[in-house]
Amino acid sequence: MSALVRIDARGLPAAPLDAAAAFHARVVPEVRKAAGSDLAILFDFADHTHLGWRRAVVEELAREAAPNRVNGVAGREGQAVDEVCAYLAAAPGVTGQLLQTDGNSRDSA
Template sequence: MAVPAGVLRVGALPDEPLAAAAQFHAEVLPRALETLAGGADLALVFGPADHTHRDWRLGVVRGLARQHAPLRVNAVAGDDAAAIEAALAYLAQAPGVTGQSLPLDGTGAGAMLYQAR
């Protein structure tokens, strides 16, 4: 599967949403901005989190997408490697999709999202 060049795997963040957002902005955002400054689309890969993380994650993705258009910025969130790779492959083939955060549950949606040609 083709995966976009600007994939940034976020890594472990705190469970508490404000602490997670603070750590993201301090440690991950500079790397994201560097990727975008290099002219590459960006796909952030977050680990799974409950609904309390949705707003700050979506705000980051939408803000970066607006600020760096026409580059595309999207995110996926989950811990199933096959589902993550399928979603990244889908995003690589979907040039009109930007500013989105896709939660992945790893229950077989990968084959539905993307089929190799």
């Protein structure tokens, strides 16, 4: 298994369509450059309006990167994000998932 590479997708615009556009322009090329590695894409927390595009992009990037894995992690940088990334590094069957580190599902995506 390859090392888990963290891709920073934090600091995207607040509006969902603008955030999705910025993600595709800024982050997708970085993900493609990291081909051959398992990836964890780090997102800031956002409200439920971002959930759909985030899930869709993580799922599609995981399909494109197979057999390598791509997952999303939403949360504040720190121990919880580190723990989720450690879990993902040790869980070879997990791919295409968007995981959150704290908060609750109605307040974060």
